[in-house]
Amino acid sequence: MEKITAIRGFKDILPEDSDTFWKVETIARNIFKSFGFREIRVPIMEKTELFQRSIGETTDIVEKEMYTFSDRGNDNLTLRPEATASIIRAYIEHNMYAAEQITKLFTIGPMFRRERPQKGRFRQFNQIDVEMFGEDKPQSDAEVIFMLMYFLNSAGLNNLELEINSLGCGKCRPKFSPAVIDFLLKTGKGSLCPDCERRINTNPLRVFDCKVETCASIIANAPKIIDFLCPECEEHFSQVKSFLNDLSISFSINTRMVRGLDYYTKTAFEVKSTVLGAQNAVAGGGRYNGLVSFLGGPEVPGIGFAVGCERLIACLPDENSNAFKTDIFIAALGKQAQKKAFGLTNELRRAGVIAEMDYSDKSLKAQLKKADKLNSSFACIFGDKEIEEKQAVLRNMHTKEQQTIPVDELPKSLIKILKER
RNA sequence: GUGGGUGUAGCUCAAUUGGUCAGAGUGCCGGGUUGUGGCCCCGGAGGCUGAGGGUUCAAGUCCCUUCACUCACCCCA
Numbered sequence: 329m330e331k332i333t334a335i336r337g338f339k340d341i342l343p344e345d346s347d348t349f350w351k352v353e354t355i356a357r358n359i360f361k362s363f364g365f366r367e368i369r370v371p372i373m374e375k376t377e378l379f380q381r382s383i384g385e386t387t388d389i390v391e392k393e394m395y396t397f398s399d400r401g402n403d404n405l406t407l408r409p410e411a412t413a414s415i416i417r418a419y420i421e422h423n424m425y426a427a428e429q430i431t432k433l434f435t436i437g438p439m440f441r442r443e444r445p446q447k448g449r450f451r452q453f454n455q456i457d458v459e460m461f462g463e464d465k466p467q468s469d470a471e472v473i474f475m476l477m478y479f480l481n482s483a484g485l486n487n488l489e490l491e492i493n494s495l496g497c498g499k500c501r502p503k504f505s506p507a508v509i510d511f512l513l514k515t516g517k518g519s520l521c522p523d524c525e526r527r528i529n530t531n532p533l534r535v536f537d538c539k540v541e542t543c544a545s546i547i548a549n550a551p552k553i554i555d556f557l558c559p560e561c562e563e564h565f566s567q568v569k570s571f572l573n574d575l576s577i578s579f580s581i582n583t584r585m586v587r588g589l590d591y592y593t594k595t596a597f598e599v600k601s602t603v604l605g606a607q608n609a610v611a612g613g614g615r616y617n618g619l620v621s622f623l624g625g626p627e628v629p630g631i632g633f634a635v636g637c638e639r640l641i642a643c644l645p646d647e648n649s650n651a652f653k654t655d656i657f658i659a660a661l662g663k664q665a666q667k668k669a670f671g672l673t674n675e676l677r678r679a680g681v682i683a684e685m686d687y688s689d690k691s692l693k694a695q696l697k698k699a700d701k702l703n704s705s706f707a708c709i710f711g712d713k714e715i716e717e718k719q720a721v722l723r724n725m726h727t728k729e730q731q732t733i734p735v736d737e738l739p740k741s742l743i744k745i746l747k748e749r
Numbered sequence: 750g751u752g753g754g755u756g757u758a759g760c761u762c763a764a765u766u767g768g769u770c771a772g773a774g775u776g777c778c779g780g781g782u783u784g785u786g787g788c789c790c791c792g793g794a795g796g797c798u799g800a801g802g803g804u805u806c807a808a809g810u811c812c813c814u815u816c817a818c819u820c821a822c823c824c825c826a
Contacts, residue, residue, distance in 0.1 A: 447821090639826060691784075692784045694786095713784080725787090728785090
């Protein structure tokens with residue numbers, strides 16, 4: 329029989345790693361809460377149209393990475409490649425903008441992108457996603473970035489680089505794009521890499537991101553977005569920088585950072601780790617002031633970011649040994665003891681004690697071996713003999729010290745000892 | 750989608766120019782006398798050498814195909 333394996337790029341998160349995910353998510357929830365963000369859980373699938381409209385028809389995500397299919401009712405559906413679109417959809421659908429001026433939301437869960445897997449990149453991966461609606465003040469940009477950095481540091485990340493940029497708005501971008509295209513056609517024609525030649529027509533701003541050396545050297549002299557910002561965007565950007573400085577957040581300005589999704593305006597930012605390899609972006613985000621209305625909602629500004637959980641965990645120093653610990657192992661010897669121990673073990677568990685036993689009536693030696701393997705702090709030796717003498721033995725597995733406990737006080741005194749240690 | 754690397758016991762890896770090559774360590778199970786774990790010693794289970802085809806007297810070892818994993822490009826978290 330041929331064995332069935334998981335889908336390519338889809339990973340099982342095994343118990344050892346699951347603990348780490350749990351820790352990271354808990355830190356996120358607690359920190360976000362203190363900034364006033366509340367959790368929203370949105371579906372994993374949406375109508376394809378939602379992503380096409382929000383992310384942009386010509387982006388790589390929409391063009392070739394989405395898991396899109398028709399279901400049995402011929403509805404055109406897509407497994408979400410990111411969370412922002414779904415959250416905005418929910419925000420509009422439930423008229424959340426009417427209930428309050430500012431809405432702060434976050435969600436945690438899996439995203440799907442059909443890319444070629446590599447280090448730090450999977451087809452199903454988890455993101456922690458944060459969105460804030462209704463506020464356009466530069467403080468909010470700084471607040472969100474500050475919260476992100478605070479979270480990443482709290483999760484245990486150290487070697488991080490924060491890069492920010494401004495992408496302008498609907499007023500300044502139309503002036504900038506033609507300037508870039510013009511420059512590329514004049515200066516770069518023929519010397520750009522094939523990908524960039526193509527980008528001139530499809531998405532000229534992306535040329536800025538190219539890593540090919542010849543392209544990079546050409547682009548070094550290209551017009552910069554920040555030189556084209558309208559007075560409003562310029563003021564906003566300088567305020568953001570100023571507030572970040574006030575919050576002691578160090579950053580660098582990357583005028584070539586453009587980000588892959590079409591909807592960003594004004595502030596864009598990215599957090600990179602130096603220890604990850606090629607896929608070094610741990611988190612990224614930005615402002616998207618036109619998107620809510622573009623998706624059918626009111627004119628409400630928004631800003632948000634996403635953190636890649638797998639990438640975050642990948643750059644965590646791997647000291648955390650998530651060894652499973654057991655409080656007590658009940659070593660039952662004999663038929664009668666087995667029967668009573670079964671009740672005892674479950675009684676202990678009901679009291680919140682991590683208790684284990686063995687059902688096969690093995691030798692005491694084998695059972696203690698098992699207790700040791702389970703990383704048990706204590707072993708309770710509980711045989712027919714102990715029942716006879718009405719005294720069970722409690723063995724401390726670290727110190728080897730043993731004490732006797734009256735059998736008829738059994739669950740109670742064990743719970744007491746274990747809770748008080 | 751494109752390119753490179755890799756695929757041998759649960760895990761990490763060995764197997765001279767194709768010729769007893771199917772191994773080691775670790776892990777797992779058991780034992781080292783009567784009811785006391787970790788160390789040590791001994792024993793045991795466990796592999797159609799990723800899959801399919803070909804060359805050969807003979808193939809983990811060569812060739813082809815395929816699948817998977819992995820790294821990089823592309824793009825992004």
